[in-house]
Structure formats: C-alpha cells, structure tokens
Amino acid sequence: METTKTLKASIKIINNNDHDTSSNQNDQNWLRFICIVCPKSCEIDIQVDKNHHMTDIKGAGCKRGKEYVQKELVSPSRVFTSLIKVKNSSVRMCPVRTDIPIAKDLLIPLAKSLANVELSAPIQQGTILVENIGGTTAKLIATREIKKSDK
Secondary structure: OOEEEEEEOOEEEEEOOOOOOOOOOOOOEEEEEEOOOOOOOOEEEEEEOOOOOEEEEEOOOOHHHHHHHHHHHHOOEEOOEEEEEEEOOOOOEEEEEEOOOEEHHHHHHHHHHHOOOEEEOOEOOOOEEEOOHHHOOOOEEEOOOEOOOOO
16 A cells, blocks of 8 residues: 655655565655656656665666756756736737756745836847846746837
C-alpha cells in the first residue's frame, strides 16, 4: 500500500513497498519528483537522509533528470512568465518572461510587484523591460510585439 503526502507542488513524500525500507534506513525518507526537463515527465524517487542529502535515486530516465532532481532538492527554480498591462494599443496585455530560471519562492512576490505596472506601446518582441528583476540576475523580456494603436 502506498501512502503519499504532498510536500511541495512537484515533490511528494512517499512510503512505497517498492523501495527497501529495511535496516538502518529509519532516518531516511523517499521523495517523489515529477521531472519537467523533457516531455517524458519521469517520476523520480529519491531517498534523502535527515540532513536532506540524496542517498539513492530510482526512475530517472536520463542524466538530465538526475541533475534536475539534485538542483530541485537544493534550490528549486522556474522561468517566470506573466502578463503586463499595456496602454496606447488595442492589445491590452504583453506576455513577458525571465531569460533564466529564478528561485521558486520569488515567483508570487514578483507577480504581485508587476500587478500595477503598465507599459506603453510600441513594444518590440525581445525587448529587455527590466534588468536584475527581483534582485536576481534575470532579465524580464517582452515575448510579443505590441503595436501602438492609431487612436
């Protein structure tokens, strides 16, 4: 019987009979990650000790999956995507993204900080709107061309 408790959005603590839980592993947990590196979405199970160090891994379909889990365990990050209001255009919102992944815990505060921002058209696709967004080294980039309306 498998019992699952959600730890974070893409991580679960699991107790699964498929994993050896015998001798000297009482201080260790199994965590399940859903890999997002490629479309295979491998379910990768890792065993961690009480200091959150990975001691075993199962289910990684490739080397990139193992690297993803190791990074996700220490410092989860994502590319930030959002929409920003636009004035002087028939298009009301401009899609944006960061050029590199940023810490996952910065995503919601960053989205909230952009809620009242308004850009003026015209905007060229690829324009860097903000350097070092949210105190990171990431750049916020417009991902669509927005033309100025004739009004």
